[in-house]
Each structure stands twice: as structure tokens, then as C-alpha cells.
Amino acid sequence: xxxxxxxxxxxxxxxxxxxxxxxxxxxxxxxxxxxxxxxxxxxxxxxxxxxxxxxxxxxxxxxxxxxxxxxxxxxxxxxxxxxxxxxxxxxxxxxxxxxxxxxxxxxxxxxxxxxxxxxxxxxxxxxxxxxxxxxxxxxxxxxxxxxxxxxxxxxxxxxxxxxxxxxxxxxxxxxxxxxxxxxxxxxxxxxxxxxxxxxxxxxxxxxxxxxxxxxxxxxxxxxxxxxxxxxxxxxxxxxxxxxxxxxxxxxxxxxxxxxxxxxxxxxxxxxxxxxxxxxxxxxxxxxxxxxxxxxxxxxxxxxxxxxxxxxxxxxxxxxxxxxxxxxxxxxxxxxxxxxxxxxxxxxxxxxxxxxxxxxx
Amino acid sequence: xxxxxxxxxxxxxxxxxxxxxxxxxxxxxxxxxxxxxxxxxxxxxxxxxxxxxxxxxxxxxxxxxxxxxxxxxxxxxxxxxxxxxxxxxxxx
Numbered sequence: 530x531x532x533x534x535x536x537x538x539x540x541x542x543x544x545x546x547x548x549x550x551x552x553x554x555x556x557x558x559x560x561x562x563x564x565x566x567x568x569x570x571x572x573x574x575x576x577x578x579x580x581x582x583x584x585x586x587x588x589x590x591x592x593x594x595x596x597x598x599x600x601x602x603x604x605x606x607x608x609x610x611x612x613x614x615x616x617x618x619x620x621x622x623x624x625x626x627x628x629x630x631x632x633x634x635x636x637x638x639x640x641x642x643x644x645x646x647x648x649x650x651x652x653x654x655x656x657x658x659x660x661x662x663x664x665x666x667x668x669x670x671x672x673x674x675x676x677x678x679x680x681x682x683x684x685x686x687x688x689x690x691x692x693x694x695x696x697x698x699x700x701x702x703x704x705x706x707x708x709x710x711x712x713x714x715x716x717x718x719x720x721x722x723x724x725x726x727x728x729x730x731x732x733x734x735x736x737x738x739x740x741x742x743x744x745x746x747x748x749x750x751x752x753x754x755x756x757x758x759x760x761x762x763x764x765x766x767x768x769x770x771x772x773x774x775x776x777x778x779x780x781x782x783x784x785x786x787x788x789x790x791x792x793x794x795x796x797x798x799x800x801x802x803x804x805x806x807x808x809x810x811x812x813x814x815x816x817x818x819x820x821x822x823x824x825x826x827x828x829x830x831x832x833x834x835x836x837x838x839x840x841x842x843x844x845x846x847x848x849x850x851x852x853x854x855x856x857x858x859x860x861x862x863x864x865x866x867x868x869x870x871x872x873x874x875x876x877x878x879x880x881x882x883x884x885x886x887x888x889x
Numbered sequence: 890x891x892x893x894x895x896x897x898x899x900x901x902x903x904x905x906x907x908x909x910x911x912x913x914x915x916x917x918x919x920x921x922x923x924x925x926x927x928x929x930x931x932x933x934x935x936x937x938x939x940x941x942x943x944x945x946x947x948x949x950x951x952x953x954x955x956x957x958x959x960x961x962x963x964x965x966x967x968x969x970x971x972x973x974x975x976x977x978x979x980x981x
Contacts, residue, residue: 534912536924582912584924610908612919636904637921675904677921704921749975751922 532809532818534582537773538611539786542571542599543591544778547620549655550643551884552681552716552723555591556789559888560778568598570799572605574776577804579609583774589616591778594626600633607634614639619665620658627672638669639677640702644685645692653685655886666700679706682755683723684874685882687733691740698748705748707737709755713787713842715887722882724874730755757867761832762839762855769817769841774808782807784814787842791851817841822852826860893944893968897979900940905976907935918976925976934967940980944968 544559566574575586586606593599594617606613615630616639640662643650647659669676678697682690690707697705709730712720725733741750756763766773766785775783781796782804783789789796794816797807808814816822820833827838838844839855847856848863856863893899901907906919909932916932918925927935937947948961971977 580912582910584908584910584917584919612906612908612921612924614921636906636919639921675921 533768533771535578535772535774535808536583537585537587538575538578538583539587539589539773539775540571540574540593540602541589541591541775541777541786542566542593542596542602545595546591546618546888547656548592548618548658549886549889550653550681550715551655551719551882551886552683552710553887554711554714554716554786555887556714556787557718558789564779565596566776566778566780566799568601570780571598571602574780574799574804575602575606575611576609577799578774579606579611581805581808583611585612585614587614587616592618592620594621600629603630603633603635612636617641617665618654618658619662619669620656622665622668624668624671627668627674631672631674635674637675637677639679639706640666640669642678642680642693642697644680645689645696649686649689653884655884655889663700666702670701676700676702677704677706678702679708681708681710682725682733683710684725684729685723687725687729688736690733690736691743694737694740694744694748694750698744702748704751706751706753708753711753711756711787713790713846715885717846719884720870721874721877722884724757724870725755726875726877727758727871730758756840756843756857757871759857760859762836762843762857764836765817765838765840765855768837770808770814771818774804774814782811782814784817785842787840788813790842791845793845793851817851824852824854826858826862827854830860893965893972893979894981895945895948895965896943897981898940898943899938899968899972899977899979901935901938902975902978907932920976930963931967931971934964935971935976938968938977 543565544555603613613635614637615635619640643653650659651657680693710716710723770784775786780798780800783796794813796813797811823838827833841851844853844855845851847866854861856866908917908919910917916927948964952958952960972979
């Protein structure tokens with residue numbers, strides 16, 4: 530089996546974050562500051578990644594701005610000719626900080642937003658963050674860096690989709706990622722509070738189609754499908770160990786940001802192993818490459834090269850076996866775990882959600 | 890989008906960047922959310938898109954480098970499709 534070279538590194542430099550979003554993509558078990566890689570360890574990771582073929586690094590967290598050495602890391606990444614994207618909540622950004630980061634070589638910034646109105650946004654993030662984000666967007670634009678934005682869509686904010694797009698246009702975003710919530714980690718923990726009903730989703734899709742026409746040529750929009758309502762699963766990361774890798778705050782190397790929750794795998798750490806060895810030879814990265822690991826219905830399925838059996842993390846979290854078909858698939862014997870969940874929220878009224886906030 | 894004119898001066902659209910990747914031995918176009926692995930011809934053409942050279946000058950240079958004539962149509966077609974994908978902007 531031939532092994533591809535990775536294009537992208539997601540550098541989760543910390544799990545610390547001022548926000549408490551109930552759908553956070555970090556694992557339930559958050560790493561403490563004392564477990565974080567040191568500056569020198571991160572510098573080595575960046576160099577090893579560039580040597581391995583990585584061309585793009587996403588600095589994320591938690592909130593990456595909480596690392597005071599971020600400028601140093603960015604500078605080294607730029608020296609290694611990596612394309613640098615900063616993924617941030619915007620909280621804590623100052624005029625001086627964005628100037629330093631731009632000077633160090635950041636290429637683009639992705640700023641998250643939680644909703645169109647401050648009240649709703651702040652109730653989702655569990656922090657008075659909306660106004661700070663508006664200011665951060667201004668600072669980013671004023672620095673000359675391109676601004677991209679993202680919003681996670683769920684039951685409490687889907688009805689604002691058109692206003693959210695309008696707000697991102699007003700804030701000067703070139704591109705907006707509208708990501709329907711994916712249920713791992715904190716989002717799975719909060720799925721009863723987050724999962725929209727089918728008719729809410731249909732309404733949102735109609736709103737989205739209208740907004741796309743209205744704001745055509747003003748902003749690039751990207752719609753991440755709500756996979757629970759799809760007949761087939763999304764492709765796992767474009768292939769497990771195929772396009773990208775993640776380094777977690779403590780140095781563990783993961784095929785995707787959610788995969789630390791697959792308890793049947795153990796993940797190597799950059800403190801013990803070279804990144805290239807981990808990519809090429811570790812049991813975790815080789816676990817789901819190719820199709821030999823598949824069982825039925827994936828093994829003989831025509832779609833196995835399209836979606837690789839779907840998401841391994843979702844398969845593990847919902848079936849207990851990371852080698853089984855993603856239960857989103859209509860041919861999965863576990864599809865009822867999805868349909869039962871959808872049914873269980875059908876008759877919920879729209880009262881205030883009671884989230885288990887991340888990190889509280 | 891209208892067809893590019895020979896007097897246009899194409900340049901990479903910000904914030905895109907080119908990188909020669911030693912591991913793959915190929916030119917990459919780096920964009921905020923994706924990386925495009927370019928074939929040799931595409932890499933050579935995009936390297937010339939600096940906002941200074943006109944398309945006519947690029948055709949001249951490439952025909953001289955590769956000691957060939959009649960490359961113009963292919964080059965214009967590539968630049969046109971690259972502009973449509975948002976990789977390039979055409980400056981008059």
C-alpha cells in the first residue's frame with residue numbers, strides 16, 4: 530500500500546480557551562497547560578512537518594492566542610515556507626498582536642462567530658464574546674489580512690442563518706464556512722440540545738439558498754452537510770492518514786482532531802517519535818489506510834473509495850467498533866442509532882437549551 | 890467572466906501563494922483552505938503571473954524557453970480557467 534504525503538498540519542497549540550461552546554471539537558478530556566508542548570518542541574514539529582511534505586499549517590486550539598510564543602511559531606513556519614492560517618475566537622486580539630502576527634507571516638485568519646445577535650451568541654459561547662469578535666474582525670481587516678469566518682450551526686442558531694451571512698459580509702469576511710454541527714466530543718455530549726429537527730433544517734436550507742443569491746459576489750459560502758440527515762456518510766478526512774494530521778497540545782499525533790476519542794487506538798507522541806515515522810509506520814495511522822480493514826457492508830461497496838466507510842470516530846463512538854460502517858450510512862446495520870436519536874428530539878419544544886458547557 | 894486580453898497582467902489572487910515542494914518535487918498553489926498540486930506547465934505559467942508581465946510577454950518568454958511556437962492558445966485558456974477558479978486576478 531502506498532502512503533501519500535500530508536498536505537496540512539492542524540497544530541492544536543493549547544486546549545485553553547475563554548469560550549465554552551457546547552459543540553467544541555476538542556475532546557471531553559481537555560489537556561492542562563502543564564501538559565502542553567514547549568516552544569522548542571513545537572518549533573521542531575513545524576520543521577519536521579515541512580520536511581514531510583506539509584504545505585499548510587492551521588494554528589488552532591482552544592484559543593491559540595493564549596500561547597505567548599505564537600509569533601515565534603508562525604515565524605518558523607513561514608521560514609519553512611508553510612502557508613499559515615490562524616483559527617481564533619478573536620478574544621484577546623489587540624492591534625499590536627495582530628500586527629506582530631502579520632509581520633511574523635500569517636497568511637489568513639479564520640474567526641468564529643456563534644450567532645447573528647449578541648445575546649444568542651453569548652449564550653452559546655458561555656462568555657460575553659460577540660462584541661469582542663466584532664472588534665477583532667475590524668482589527669484583522671485593518672491589518673490587511675484576509676478574513677475568513679466560520680459558524681457552527683445547530684438547533685439554537687439555524688433560524689438566524691441569513692442574518693449570520695449578512696453579519697459576516699458586514700464584518701468584511703471573504704469566505705464563510707457554515708458548518709452544521711458534527712457530533713463528537715462536546716457536541717455528542719450535548720447532542721440532545723444541539724440536533725435540529727428535520728423541518729428546521731429544511732427551513733434553514735431554503736434560507737441559505739436565498740441568502741446565497743442575495744450575497745452572490747460578496748462572500749464565498751461553504752456549506753458543511755448535516756450528516757445525520759444524509760443517506761451516506763461524509764468521507765473520513767478525505768481518507769485516514771491520507772491528506773492531513775493533527776498534533777494535540779500534549780504532542781500526540783492524530784489522524785484527525787476528533788480521533789483521540791477512539792479508545793481502541795493508542796497514539797504516538799512527538800516527544801518520543803519522529804513525525805515522519807509516526808505518519809509512515811505507526812499502527813494508529815495505518816489502522817484505516819486502504820480498504821483491507823473494512824468489514825461488510827463497506828468491504829464490497831461501490832462507495833468505499835468515495836467515503837472510505839465514513840467517519841471512523843463516529844463509527845467508534847456510536848457502535849463501539851471503529852472498523853464498522855459509519856452509522857450515518859443507510860446500509861449500516863447501526864443506522865437506527867441515528868434515526869432513534871432524530872426521533873428522540875422530534876417533539877422537543879424550543880425552550881432554552883441547557884448545555885453542558887465545555888470546560889465548566 | 891470575459892476572456893483575458895493579451896495585454897492583461899495576471900497575478901496570484903491574495904492570499905494565494907506558490908511553493909516548490911521538495912518532498913513531492915512539484916509546484917504547489919497554497920490557498921487558505923486548500924493546497925493545489927500543479928502539473929509542470931501550470932506551475933511554470935503561474936510562476937510568471939507577477940502582475941507585471943502581460944500575457945503576451947508570458948507567451949513570448951515561454952515560447953523562447955521551450956523553443957516552441959503556437960503555445961498562446963493553451964496559455965490563455967489556462968489563465969482563463971485559473972482566473973475563474975479564483976487563483977488569479979487579471980489586472981489591465
